[in-house]
Amino acid sequence: MSAPILALRGVSKSFGPIDVLHDITLEVRAGEVLCLLGDNGAGKSTLIKILSGVHQPTSGTIEMDGRTVTFDTPRAAADRGIATVHQFGGTFPLMSIGRSFFVGAEPTKRWGPLRIYDRRTANEIAVKAVRDFGITRIDDGDRLVGGLSGGERQALAIARALHFGARVLILDEPTAALGVKQATHVLRIVNEAKRRGLAVIFITHQVMHAMSVGDHFTVLIRGAVAADFRKGEKTREEITDLMAGGASMASLEAEIEGYMASHEGHPPPPHA
Amino acid sequence: MTETARMSGPAGTSGSGRLGALLRRPEAGALLGTVGMLVFFTIFGGLGFLTVASTASWMNVAAGLGIIAIPIGLLMIAGELDISVGSMVPAGSMTVAIISGHYGLPIWLGIPAALLLGVVVGLVNGILVVRTAVPSFIVTLGTLFSVAGLVLGFSVLITGTTSVAITAPDLAKAIFGSFYIQGQFQVLILWWLLATCAYIYFLHYSRYGNWVFAMGGDKVSARNAGIPTERLTIVLFVLSATSAAFVGMCQAILFNSAQVSGGQSYIFNSIIAVVVGGVLLTGGFGSVIGIFLGTVTFAVVNQGIYYTSFDRNWSSLIIGVMLLLAVLMNNTFRKMALNYTPRKGNR
Ligand SMILES: Nc1ncnc2c1ncn2[C@@H]1O[C@H](COP(=O)(O)OP(=O)(O)OP(=O)(O)O)[C@@H](O)[C@H]1O
Ligand SMILES: [Mg+2]
Numbered sequence: 001m002s003a004p005i006l007a008l009r010g011v012s013k014s015f016g017p018i019d020v021l022h023d024i025t026l027e028v029r030a031g032e033v034l035c036l037l038g039d040n041g042a043g044k045s046t047l048i049k050i051l052s053g054v055h056q057p058t059s060g061t062i063e064m065d066g067r068t069v070t071f072d073t074p075r076a077a078a079d080r081g082i083a084t085v086h087q088f089g090g091t092f093p094l095m096s097i098g099r100s101f102f103v104g105a106e107p108t109k110r111w112g113p114l115r116i117y118d119r120r121t122a123n124e125i126a127v128k129a130v131r132d133f134g135i136t137r138i139d140d141g142d143r144l145v146g147g148l149s150g151g152e153r154q155a156l157a158i159a160r161a162l163h164f165g166a167r168v169l170i171l172d173e174p175t176a177a178l179g180v181k182q183a184t185h186v187l188r189i190v191n192e193a194k195r196r197g198l199a200v201i202f203i204t205h206q207v208m209h210a211m212s213v214g215d216h217f218t219v220l221i222r223g224a225v226a227a228d229f230r231k232g233e234k235t236r237e238e239i240t241d242l243m244a245g246g247a248s249m250a251s252l253e254a255e256i257e258g259y260m261a262s263h264e265g266h267p268p269p270p271h272a
Numbered sequence: 273m274t275e276t277a278r279m280s281g282p283a284g285t286s287g288s289g290r291l292g293a294l295l296r297r298p299e300a301g302a303l304l305g306t307v308g309m310l311v312f313f314t315i316f317g318g319l320g321f322l323t324v325a326s327t328a329s330w331m332n333v334a335a336g337l338g339i340i341a342i343p344i345g346l347l348m349i350a351g352e353l354d355i356s357v358g359s360m361v362p363a364g365s366m367t368v369a370i371i372s373g374h375y376g377l378p379i380w381l382g383i384p385a386a387l388l389l390g391v392v393v394g395l396v397n398g399i400l401v402v403r404t405a406v407p408s409f410i411v412t413l414g415t416l417f418s419v420a421g422l423v424l425g426f427s428v429l430i431t432g433t434t435s436v437a438i439t440a441p442d443l444a445k446a447i448f449g450s451f452y453i454q455g456q457f458q459v460l461i462l463w464w465l466l467a468t469c470a471y472i473y474f475l476h477y478s479r480y481g482n483w484v485f486a487m488g489g490d491k492v493s494a495r496n497a498g499i500p501t502e503r504l505t506i507v508l509f510v511l512s513a514t515s516a517a518f519v520g521m522c523q524a525i526l527f528n529s530a531q532v533s534g535g536q537s538y539i540f541n542s543i544i545a546v547v548v549g550g551v552l553l554t555g556g557f558g559s560v561i562g563i564f565l566g567t568v569t570f571a572v573v574n575q576g577i578y579y580t581s582f583d584r585n586w587s588s589l590i591i592g593v594m595l596l597l598a599v600l601m602n603n604t605f606r607k608m609a610l611n612y613t614p615r616k617g618n619r
Contacts, residue, residue: 052496054496073498074495074496074497074498075498078498084496086492086493086496091490091493092485092486092489092490092493092494092556093489093556093610094485094489094552094556094557094606094610095482095485095486095489095556099482099485100486102482103482103483103486103493103494103497103499104483104486104494104497104498104499105498106479106482108478108479111477114473114477114478115478115479116473116477116478117476117477117478117479117481117482143612144609144610144612146610147609147610147611147612
């Protein structure tokens, strides 16, 4: 097994009085997909925001290639090759594909005494990068991002992240809100990134998605690592239970079925 | 729409393709508005509207408004608003008039002082917005009143009146405040055109323009992409406050006097020009040419009414209806832009 590219050592994070992460230790390796699992509010997004320089840890350290690093800004993390597609973000609906792709790293060319944005180059590179991931429907970099489908947008965000020489790709729920076909497409992109030798951190609520790409699984429950295992070490049911915060899904399902049987097929009312 | 786009061939070079591309641009509505208003007033104002005097009158109005409206528009594209310009115009006038008129100090001291005041108020606006996360409407509402109060207070304290006379030397007048071409066109028009070109470069051709759009589209994502969103926000606020102070300063030099009041109309007028110009109120979409055309449209309605047989009170009605029409039209065009797929049928 290769040495980890990126590692967290005993990282904790508090927002004022709220403790969100407790003593997290994890490692990601090149060519490996780490699935970060956990219930809503478990702290997954906060964890990857620390890895991508959005937040700084309250205590503990981040290591890259065995050396301690600090990411003061998202830019600092990006410069080190950590590319992140955040939950609910990453693309700009009213911007063109080319412009959106290069936000913060616009190609320019000389125009007399001035430097101007190089639209043609930007569009060409952006369209090619997205098409390389199999989204061949995109062929005009002037199209607005808002007119793309969810999967195409996700592909654009991932392609963008990879284009700038990433070594670690972090995806926060990239398959949420996607249809079956588009989710499959994103999973294929994850596999492609892995094949290219990147380390991938993949967050999802879908067990099937996690199992189809994951090599390594870390489960967070209320901000702490509750389980850490490799592919094949746990069954689908066990993973599902862990993802639900430790509650046994099977017994929960049995309870619901029992309720429905005794209430003429009606599901139980939601608890407050 | 897709039909015409598809028929126009791969390069989209036929007439209908070009029209389609034009309609998808942010300034499409503004262009129609400008042309519509010019035609309207040519019909109802007749030859009077086409005279040099009439052209000068609307261009003079457009110049002052336009210099302020463009930075306001940039702020709006970036997802912010600045209404403090309403008191920055008189603040700029009074500063130069008090320093160089009342105290009789050199104009070359009064002019930078007026601009510096703009920079300071812009910094206050920008820093407050960035640091406190209070909506910029509220922050600049606060500075609108504060600056108005300061200007009135100091003016009465120093000069004892609310109106100060100033006589600028010839050179300053020639650059900032005089009439040219049959004594009808303000030199401010030239400043407006130059500023428009500079802003077109900034927003549409420099990389910083891309940052402005990204910020307005999704501020958090923009920051995550490495854009210095806070610094850029502050710069935009400094631009708008300084531009307003500049216009006020030029007016004082042009009219040889400055008043404490009279800037409030710039607040709504600039917002109207910007929105008619196709800028999306919630940010992320717009163009400098659109704002330019929105300004022209506003000025034409504002001044053109004098050349018709209508009572001038109707101009507010026209502007109100035009604003609503523009918003509806711009929404339609924006949807067209979003749904545009080139050569859809081929694949
Ligand atoms: N900036 C913040 N300030 C205060 N609390 C925060 C902040 N960001 C996150 N939290 C809290 O930290 C906890 C974990 O949030 P986080 O977004 O990391 O969860 P998550 O695992 O990504 O959940 P989901 O699956 O719903 O996306 C939540 O209780 C949240 O309210
Ligand atoms: Mg999350």
